[in-house]
Amino acid sequence: MNIIGIIPARMASTRFPGKPLAEILGTPMLGHVYFRSRMSATLNDLYVATCDHEIVDYISSIDGKAIMTKDTHERASDRTAEAMLKIESETGSHIDIVVMIQGDEPMVFPEMIDASVRPLVNDKRIMVSNLMAPLKNRAEHEDPNEVKVVVDRENFALYFSREPIPSWKKGAETLPMLKQVCIIPFQRDFLIKFNELEQTTLEEIESVDMLRILEHGYQVKMIEVDMDTYSVDTIEDLKRVEKLMEKDSLIAKYEMEKK
Numbered sequence: 001m002n003i004i005g006i007i008p009a010r011m012a013s014t015r016f017p018g019k020p021l022a023e024i025l026g027t028p029m030l031g032h033v034y035f036r037s038r039m040s041a042t043l044n045d046l047y048v049a050t051c052d053h054e055i056v057d058y059i060s061s062i063d064g065k066a067i068m069t070k071d072t073h074e075r076a077s078d079r080t081a082e083a084m085l086k087i088e089s090e091t092g093s094h095i096d097i098v099v100m101i102q103g104d105e106p107m108v109f110p111e112m113i114d115a116s117v118r119p120l121v122n123d124k125r126i127m128v129s130n131l132m133a134p135l136k137n138r139a140e141h142e143d144p145n146e147v148k149v150v151v152d153r154e155n156f157a158l159y160f161s162r163e164p165i166p167s168w169k170k171g172a173e174t175l176p177m178l179k180q181v182c183i184i185p186f187q188r189d190f191l192i193k194f195n196e197l198e199q200t201t202l203e204e205i206e207s208v209d210m211l212r213i214l215e216h217g218y219q220v221k222m223i224e225v226d227m228d229t230y231s232v233d234t235i236e237d238l239k240r241v242e243k244l245m246e247k248d249s250l251i252a253k254y255e256m257e258k259k
Contacts (some may be wrong), residue, residue, distance in 0.1 A: 010102035035254035049083035
């Protein structure tokens with residue numbers, strides 16, 4: 001199967017302008033995501049999809065691959081789909097599965113990508129999957145920057161929210177508290193279909209794209225991972241992640257590669 005990774009990235013972040021090229025331990029955040037994702041044993045190729053020439057120049061400087069996309073996209077999935085179709089046109093190769101890897105996940109481990117793709121490879125009826133990881137405390141549970149998810153007994157998503165679900169007041173401390181980790185594989189045709197679906201009320205209220213899938217009657221398979229990762233939405237997040245990554249086991253591998 002032809003499985004590729006696409007990292008959508010843009011400089012004009014509302015909460016943190018210039019975020020993709022903000023440095024963590026001397027390397028732009030997007031560089032950490034790219035180097036670490038490239039270690040995946042599952043991906044046949046890896047691209048960054050962007051509308052910014054600064055990002056293209058940086059990715060070229062590390063011998064990576066970048067695809068220019070429109071600057072009108074509001075959703076990462078739209079940018080990813082445009083890049084996917086351009087890659088197919090340029091390479092002449094049909095893509096089976098595309099893994100959308102958010103550019104603000106600098107602590108991603110390649111094994112996480114491999115785990116996220118496995119259900120789609122093993123069962124063609126699964127159109128899309130997400131990773132999920134445990135929330136460690138009540139503060140994380142109440143953090144609106146962390147997208148929470150509740151699942152059924154077969155680990156299909158029931159609901160996503162930036163609010164603390166399930167309810168702490170009614171016993172959540174005795175239940176698994178889980179967050180979405182934004183590594184999202186799509187079957188190729190379903191990514192196109194997803195972008196054609198009408199946006200939904202809950203998706204807009206919660207600001208969580210995956211709710212569009214649930215509201216239209218499709219399923220999202222969730223895969224739990226135990227790696228300790230945090231995304232970067234704010235400068236405060238960047239500082240926290242930089243501190244956590246000081247002892248990261250993967251950095252030495254790609255620092256050597258850069259040299």
